[in-house]
Amino acid sequence: MQAPVRIAVTGAAGNISYALLFRIAAGDLLGGEQPVILQLLEIPPAMEALRGVVMELEDCAFPLLAGITTSDDAGAAFADADYALLVGSKPRGPGMERGDLLKDNGAIFSGQGRALNDHAARSVKVLVVGNPANTNAFIAAANAPDLDRSQFSAMMRLDHNRATAHLAQKLGIHHADIRKMAVWGNHSATQYPDISHALAKGERARDMVESQWLEEHFIPAIQQRGAAVIKARGASSAASAAAAAIDQMRDWALGTPPDDWISMAVCSDGSYDIEPGLFYSFPVTCDGGRYHIVRDLDISDFSRRRMRITERELQEEREAVKGLVQVVQS
Amino acid sequence: MQAPVRIAVTGAAGNISYALLFRIAAGDLLGGEQPVILQLLEIPPAMEALRGVVMELEDCAFPLLAGITTSDDAGAAFADADYALLVGSKPRGPGMERGDLLKDNGAIFSGQGRALNDHAARSVKVLVVGNPANTNAFIAAANAPDLDRSQFSAMMRLDHNRATAHLAQKLGIHHADIRKMAVWGNHSATQYPDISHALAKGERARDMVESQWLEEHFIPAIQQRGAAVIKARGASSAASAAAAAIDQMRDWALGTPPDDWISMAVCSDGSYDIEPGLFYSFPVTCDGGRYHIVRDLDISDFSRRRMRITERELQEEREAVKGLVQVVQS
Numbered sequence: 338m339q340a341p342v343r344i345a346v347t348g349a350a351g352n353i354s355y356a357l358l359f360r361i362a363a364g365d366l367l368g369g370e371q372p373v374i375l376q377l378l379e380i381p382p383a384m385e386a387l388r389g390v391v392m393e394l395e396d397c398a399f400p401l402l403a404g405i406t407t408s409d410d411a412g413a414a415f416a417d418a419d420y421a422l423l424v425g426s427k428p429r430g431p432g433m434e435r436g437d438l439l440k441d442n443g444a445i446f447s448g449q450g451r452a453l454n455d456h457a458a459r460s461v462k463v464l465v466v467g468n469p470a471n472t473n474a475f476i477a478a479a480n481a482p483d484l485d486r487s488q489f490s491a492m493m494r495l496d497h498n499r500a501t502a503h504l505a506q507k508l509g510i511h512h513a514d515i516r517k518m519a520v521w522g523n524h525s526a527t528q529y530p531d532i533s534h535a536l537a538k539g540e541r542a543r544d545m546v547e548s549q550w551l552e553e554h555f556i557p558a559i560q561q562r563g564a565a566v567i568k569a570r571g572a573s574s575a576a577s578a579a580a581a582a583i584d585q586m587r588d589w590a591l592g593t594p595p596d597d598w599i600s601m602a603v604c605s606d607g608s609y610d611i612e613p614g615l616f617y618s619f620p621v622t623c624d625g626g627r628y629h630i631v632r633d634l635d636i637s638d639f640s641r642r643r644m645r646i647t648e649r650e651l652q653e654e655r656e657a658v659k660g661l662v663q664v665v666q667s
Numbered sequence: 668m669q670a671p672v673r674i675a676v677t678g679a680a681g682n683i684s685y686a687l688l689f690r691i692a693a694g695d696l697l698g699g700e701q702p703v704i705l706q707l708l709e710i711p712p713a714m715e716a717l718r719g720v721v722m723e724l725e726d727c728a729f730p731l732l733a734g735i736t737t738s739d740d741a742g743a744a745f746a747d748a749d750y751a752l753l754v755g756s757k758p759r760g761p762g763m764e765r766g767d768l769l770k771d772n773g774a775i776f777s778g779q780g781r782a783l784n785d786h787a788a789r790s791v792k793v794l795v796v797g798n799p800a801n802t803n804a805f806i807a808a809a810n811a812p813d814l815d816r817s818q819f820s821a822m823m824r825l826d827h828n829r830a831t832a833h834l835a836q837k838l839g840i841h842h843a844d845i846r847k848m849a850v851w852g853n854h855s856a857t858q859y860p861d862i863s864h865a866l867a868k869g870e871r872a873r874d875m876v877e878s879q880w881l882e883e884h885f886i887p888a889i890q891q892r893g894a895a896v897i898k899a900r901g902a903s904s905a906a907s908a909a910a911a912a913i914d915q916m917r918d919w920a921l922g923t924p925p926d927d928w929i930s931m932a933v934c935s936d937g938s939y940d941i942e943p944g945l946f947y948s949f950p951v952t953c954d955g956g957r958y959h960i961v962r963d964l965d966i967s968d969f970s971r972r973r974m975r976i977t978e979r980e981l982q983e984e985r986e987a988v989k990g991l992v993q994v995v996q997s
Contacts, residue, residue: 359686359906363695389900393907396892397914398828398835398842498728505728512728562726570719576689577723 341372341403343458345418347449348425348467349377349407350387352572356579357424358390362399366420366583367590374404378414378425411452418457420590422582423449423477426467436657439469443658446473450480457484462626464586465491466578470524471602471616472654478604478616479662487627490589491602493528493618495574495581496520500530500559504537507555508545514538519620520559520600521640522647523654528618529643530559534634556643592624598631599623609636609644615651671702671733673788675748677779678755678797679707679737680717682902686909687754688720692729696750696913697920704734708744708755741782748787750920752912753779753807756797766987769799773988776803780810787814792956794916795821796908800854801932801946802984808934808946809992817957820919821932823858823948825904825911826850830860830889834867837885838875844868849950850889850930851970852977853984858948859973860889864964886973922954928961929953939966939974945981 344361346354354377360366361373375394379387384407391405408414415421427441446465453463461484465474470491478489497520505512516536521529532551535542546555558565566574588599602618605611608630609619621628636644655662674691678684684707690696691703705724709717714737721735738744745751757771776795783793791814795804804821808814827850835842846866851859862881865872876885888895896904918929932948935941938960939949951958966974985992 355906356686356689359910360690360693360695363690363910365690365693365695386900389896389898389902392892392896392899393904395832395836396825396829396896396904396907397910398832399910400843403841495726499726502725502728506725511733513730562722566719566722566726568719569722570716572719574723574726576685577726580689580693580727580729 339371341374342367342419343374343376343417345376345378345414345421345457347378347414347421347423350379350383350390351425352575353424353466353578353582355390356576357422357582358394359397360579360583362394362397362402364401366587369401372401372403374406375402376414376416376418377405377407378411379407379409381409384409411449412456415449415452415456418453418461420586421453421457421461421463422466422586423463423473424466424582426473439472439654439657440661442467442469442473443476443661446476447480447661450477453477454481454483459484461488462586462589463489464582464589465489466582468524469654471618471651472658474602475616475655476658476661486604489604489616490585490628491524491616492578492582492585493520493524493600493602494585495578496524496528496530496559497600498577498581498584499562500532503555503558504532504535504542507550508537508542510537515542516597517620518600519598520618521644522618523651524602524618525647525650526560527647527650528560529640529647530556531640533637533640534620589623589628590626593622601628603628603630606630608632611644611648612652615648615655617648617651669701671704672697672749673704673706673747675706675708675745675751675787677708677744677751677753680709680713680720681755682905683754683796683908683912685720686906687752687912688724689727690909690913692724692727692732694731696917699731702731702733704736705732706744706746706748707735707737708741709737709739710755711739714739741779742786745779745782745786748783748791750916751783751787751791751793752796752916753793753803754796754912756803769802769984769987770991772797772799772803773806773991776806777810777991780807783807784811784813789814791818792916792919793819794912794919795819796912798854799984801948801981802988804932805946805985806988806991816934819934819946820915820958821854821946821948822908822912822915823850823854823930823932824915825908826854826858826860826889827930828907828911828914829892830862833885833889834862834865834872837880838867838872840867845872846927847950848930849928850948851974852948853981854932854948855977855980856890857977857980858890859970859977860886861970863967863970864950919953919958920956923952931958933958933960936960938962941974941978942982945978945985947978947981
């Protein structure tokens with residue numbers, strides 16, 4: 338048996354984590370040979386519910402689950418963590434302004450960034466799931482000066498998977514026959530799901546659909562899919578978000594399939610003229626535990642406009658939280 | 668790629684199914700090479716919520732998920748099903764008598780038994796999760812005269828896993844180091860979790876614990892674990908029940924590990940002097956898609972008394988539903 342790896346999960350008593358933890362413990366993240374220790378973080382009022390989740394994890398007798406810790410202290414939860422899934426965030430309450438949402442979460446993620454900086458394994462990989470995910474990742478990374486920005490990402494895989502499935506359905510083929518979907522920008526309604534480079538059974542998917550369907554149906558449907566799920570299910574996406582978190586972290590850690598890529602929000606290096614430092618979703622490949630932004634894709638004017646809109650939103654979000662990122666300015 | 672198998676799940680919009688479906692679609696039940704088609708059954712008022720669950724399943728773009736159907740008709744949901752997980756049942760409402768609970772569920776499971784009889788694959792394996800699980804399995808099997816009783820089982824794996832984990836915790840070892848736990852009887856508070864034959868790192872576990880701990884702590888703790896989880900989590904066990912359903916069906920289909928067994932409620936053949944025909948949990952091994960009750964274990968007087976108590980409860984449950992099982996009398 339390999340030595341266990343430490344996986345920290347925040348918001349561990351919440352709905353997404355409830356769909357996530359049991360799959361991680363079953364081996365869905367790192368495979369059936371890799372023991373894991375779960376290090377679970379919650380806020381004090383949720384610790385009793387978390388105790389119930391831990392009871393259920395114990396009750397599964399998962400062969401790969403080597404241990405569980407719980408804490409309401411981020412430093413303890415992140416101690417020596419090899420992977421950190423930052424799922425917990427403050428949800429938008431009734432009448433809450435977007436600026437206040439950004440600031441409240443900014444305070445959470447700046448603290449978690451510092452705790453990761455001070456306590457996590459030096460090779461830690463951090464995936465931010467809690468919204469606003471891109472800006473939360475930006476803040477966490479900015480507050481972790483001893484870690485590399487490339488150790489942080491925000492989750493875009495749910496959007497990527499949704500776009501892949503939606504296009505496959507339109508074309509009447511299985512989603513596994515779609516490759517090279519790309520979702521650019523922010524995990525928000527400004528995201529740009531882009532089929533310009535997508536292949537359907539190896540052929541250019543863009544040639545198979547009408548522009549009208551793309552603009553009036555596909556792009557808005559992916560941008561607003563979360564709201565559509567809430568409307569039908571009466572609750573926000575949890576199991577599909579958990580599945581996407583597993584997909585993104587697994588591919589980051591273990592590598593993307595050959596001849597394909599995934600969408601992942603990472604620190605911009607200026608590729609595609611996106612402002613450096615923003616956590617922006619690009620198509621990336623992964624190998625050896627590192628991601629590489631896919632270079633030199635042709636970008637149409639249609640795409641460029643949409644990539645700018647979502648970039649602008651991320652710039653505005655950064656402005657709203659600038660007091661929380663002193664570290665990045667130094 | 669292998670041809671897809673059809674997996675029917677009832678109560679598909681409920682909490683256990685929400686924890687179950689995504690794991691099945693990810694390959695946790697039948698492995699990473701076996702495509703699956705999910706055939707989901709719900710009652711009409713839950714069809715809109717089920718539509719939301721299906722949206723989320725689509726949004727995952729699971730490579731192994733070859734299709735999804737939904738219906739409020741059991742015959743449609745069970746059509747050609749290779750596996751059926753009967754998760755949905757009527758929960759006990761406030762002030763409801765146990766007899767009424769048995770009868771209401773009896774009506775559901777007699778109908779589902781007939782639908783399985785008429786529509787499922789001839790080799791279907793049926794796992795009843797919905798409570799009262801043993802008697803529901805008894806009723807379903809009794810109403811499926813063209814299928815063999817050995818194609819039905821009720822879930823005892825949650826109790827088995829809980830007992831394994833609990834004993835391991837007491838002994839300060841990992842639960843994977845415990846083998847040959849047995850849970851006898853009914854999935855209820857009368858169940859008898861039995862460590863008489865259990866091995867801890869290959870040694871007799873019974874010799875490592877006090878009788879007082881066994882009688883006053885271990886047995887009641889396993890019997891009442893469900894209530895303890897509800898108290899802590901504020902909701903009944905869902906993800907651990909889903910994990911146990913996967914474990915039980917997987918081991919039944921693909922085989923139990925060498926030198927170990929599992930606990931599974933199956934149609935008694937009179938082994939251990941348990942009344943034939945009752946769906947009673949025994950230690951079983953599985954291979955080639957069939958279970959075999961473990962024979963000739965020494966049963967102490969202590970064990971015998973507890974095995975009788977839970978047998979008696981199953982006999983009483985059968986009496987309460989006898990109008991629903993004409994087929995079994997013929």
